[in-house]
Amino acid sequence: MRHLLSAADLSREQAVHLLDVAEQMAATQQREIKKLPALRGRTVVNLFFEDSTRTRTSFEAAAKRLSADVITFSAKGSSVSKGESLKDTAMTLEAIGADAVVVRHSASGAPHRLATSGWIRAGVLNAGDGTHEHPTQALLDAFTLRRALRGGAGAGTGTDLAGARVVVVGDVLHSRVARSNVLLLHTLGARVTLVAPPTLLPVGVGAWPCEVATDLDAALAGSGGARPDAVMALRVQLERMDAAYFPSAREYSRRYGVDGRRLALLPDHAVLLHPGPMNRGLEISADAADGVRSRIVEQVANGVATRMAALYLMLAGEDAA
Amino acid sequence: MSSAALRPVMGAPEISRALSRIAHELLERNHGPEGLLLLGIPRRGAPLARRLGERLVAVEPALAGVDPSALTGSLDVTMHRDDLRRHPARAPWPTQVPPGGVDDRVVVLVDDVLSTGRTVRAALDALSDLGRPRAVRLAVLVDRGHRELPIRADHVGKNLPTSSRERVRVLLEETDGSDAVVIEAPEGGEGP
Numbered sequence: 001m002r003h004l005l006s007a008a009d010l011s012r013e014q015a016v017h018l019l020d021v022a023e024q025m026a027a028t029q030q031r032e033i034k035k036l037p038a039l040r041g042r043t044v045v046n047l048f049f050e051d052s053t054r055t056r057t058s059f060e061a062a063a064k065r066l067s068a069d070v071i072t073f074s075a076k077g078s079s080v081s082k083g084e085s086l087k088d089t090a091m092t093l094e095a096i097g098a099d100a101v102v103v104r105h106s107a108s109g110a111p112h113r114l115a116t117s118g119w120i121r122a123g124v125l126n127a128g129d130g131t132h133e134h135p136t137q138a139l140l141d142a143f144t145l146r147r148a149l150r151g152g153a154g155a156g157t158g159t160d161l162a163g164a165r166v167v168v169v170g171d172v173l174h175s176r177v178a179r180s181n182v183l184l185l186h187t188l189g190a191r192v193t194l195v196a197p198p199t200l201l202p203v204g205v206g207a208w209p210c211e212v213a214t215d216l217d218a219a220l221a222g223s224g225g226a227r228p229d230a231v232m233a234l235r236v237q238l239e240r241m242d243a244a245y246f247p248s249a250r251e252y253s254r255r256y257g258v259d260g261r262r263l264a265l266l267p268d269h270a271v272l273l274h275p276g277p278m279n280r281g282l283e284i285s286a287d288a289a290d291g292v293r294s295r296i297v298e299q300v301a302n303g304v305a306t307r308m309a310a311l312y313l314m315l316a317g318e319d320a321a
Numbered sequence: 322m323s324s325a326a327l328r329p330v331m332g333a334p335e336i337s338r339a340l341s342r343i344a345h346e347l348l349e350r351n352h353g354p355e356g357l358l359l360l361g362i363p364r365r366g367a368p369l370a371r372r373l374g375e376r377l378v379a380v381e382p383a384l385a386g387v388d389p390s391a392l393t394g395s396l397d398v399t400m401h402r403d404d405l406r407r408h409p410a411r412a413p414w415p416t417q418v419p420p421g422g423v424d425d426r427v428v429v430l431v432d433d434v435l436s437t438g439r440t441v442r443a444a445l446d447a448l449s450d451l452g453r454p455r456a457v458r459l460a461v462l463v464d465r466g467h468r469e470l471p472i473r474a475d476h477v478g479k480n481l482p483t484s485s486r487e488r489v490r491v492l493l494e495e496t497d498g499s500d501a502v503v504i505e506a507p508e509g510g511e512g513p
Contacts, residue, residue, distance in 0.1 A: 001410075017412060024397070024413040033450045038400035066400075154415070316400070317410030 001313045003115045003124045007135040007184035012160060015187055018309050019143050020157050025312070026305035027154070029065070038316045039068035045098040046072040047089070048127070049080065049105045054276055054300055055127050055137070059102045062307035068315070071096070086110060090119040098122045100315055108132035123314045131174050131240070137275055138180035140306040142188055144299050145230055148271045162189030165226060167219050169195040169256055170234030170283050173202050174241070177275045178234055182210045193228070195219045197256065199245045216256055220265045227266055232273040233258045233284045249282055259285035263293055271295045331479060331502035336462065339478030340369070343460050344376035346476050351427055354381050356455060358426040360396040362444055363414035365433040367395040368495035369462060373431060394418045396430070396451075398443035418451060428454040433491035435461040438472035463502055465489045
């Protein structure tokens with residue numbers, strides 16, 4: 001694996017392999033000494049042009065647990081705020097000697113540009129670009145789902161998600177998480193239904209490998225009695241909204257919010273995911289977020305193991321830059 | 322490897338007898354089963370450690386009724402190898418240590434073939450990340466020589482002088498369907 005730019009880059013075998021490596025990484029995180037020597041002497045640069053708490057700290061923890069040197073760079077307080085271009089920033093990183101660059105950028109396609117323009121030799125890991133993709137989030141979601149549906153830590157090793165039904169509800173239009181999840185879950189054999197108000201569905205969503213619906217209750221009741229195994233609530237990205245996409249927060253919450261009543265419609269084994277940060281009371285209610293079905297805190301812990309697996313597969317072997 | 326000649330050197334009975342002898346040696350050397358913990362190095366060291374554990378329980382009265390899995394585990398060394406960068410990244414194997422950990426135990430590392438000693442060096446590093454054993458010993462089914470590090474085994478099933486062009490392969494019931502040790506010699510190579 002040279003770069004990880006899109007969830008679509010992964011074949012079923014590669015994705016299952018990565019999840020299996022993540023299981024082993026997760027097992028090492030239960031030990032007293034969590035550090036592994038696999039990436040000793042490698043340098044990982046976290047290049048964050050956009051605010052982030054969990055993704056940045058998660059990547060930082062993952063790289064450090066593998067003994068890589070980590071340089072975290074956020075646009076605020078850097079020369080980017082003085083107007084430095086992506087290219088010049090990239091060449092600076094090249095000169096510093098980065099082996100991998102974890103990049104988050106508000107422009108869709110920035111990681112792809114970084115990986116393919118020949119500015120740097122380092123591997124590029126997309127940590128979220130605009131409204132395009134966020135592949136490691138999809139991987140940690142798939143990892144969390146596989147554990148939940150296959151019976152706990154290590155139980156699902158070697159398996160995909162064939163037959164699982166996942167409802168993804170919320171602001172699909174602005175969500176890179178939704179796109180990456182649809183692509184990856186489809187690769188892994190799951191059936192995904194996107195649910196959103198028509199104003200929050202992107203153009204061309206009909207071509208995505210999933211079903212699309214606008215009625216959440218109908219989607220949770222399932223078609224032909226097949227109810228979903230998991231519900232993923234997406235954050236309403238108010239900061240990206242330049243217009244009124246729905247009449248009021250209350251109406252959105254009534255029609256598309258995940259709450260205790262809606263979760264009660266699901267089969268007993270079904271789980272609730274949310275990529276965070278949550279708008280409690282908007283797309284998710286507090287009783288749902290803190291309830292027994294919620295795997296939201298687990299997702300964060302799994303994020304470290306999944307990102308360790310991605311960094312390990314990119315950097316530990318001979319193919320690395 | 323269709324162009325390789327296979328020469329069997331141990332069959333299932335020989336492997337079984339070697340393991341029984343090693344089990345007795347472990348008890349003798351340790352003056353009993355006190356503190357013994359057998360950690361196999363995946364892949365094939367892990368089932369060997371399990372078999373040795375079963376034999377310890379079978380022959381040692383002090384261990385009567387003990388579950389062999391309380392004495393055995395596995396120790397992955399993938400991420401501690403010094404040749405990690407020379408191969409495409411490989412998936413780590415599970416590390417399983419029975420409850421209680423390795424602290425103050427007499428850990429016996431178990432592997433199928435001892436050759437350069439690099440795997441054992443990696444295992445010593447991996448082990449120190451888990452805790453501080455009272456002592457560490459090494460038991461291998463086959464010692465084929467060609468050491469590149471100052472490491473030797475405490476218990477050896479069979480010493481097997483080989484040419485560096487040959488490969489020693491250990492096959493086990495658990496991983497390969499049957500028990501055998503064979504030497505693979507390249508066609509036209511040395512050997513009888």
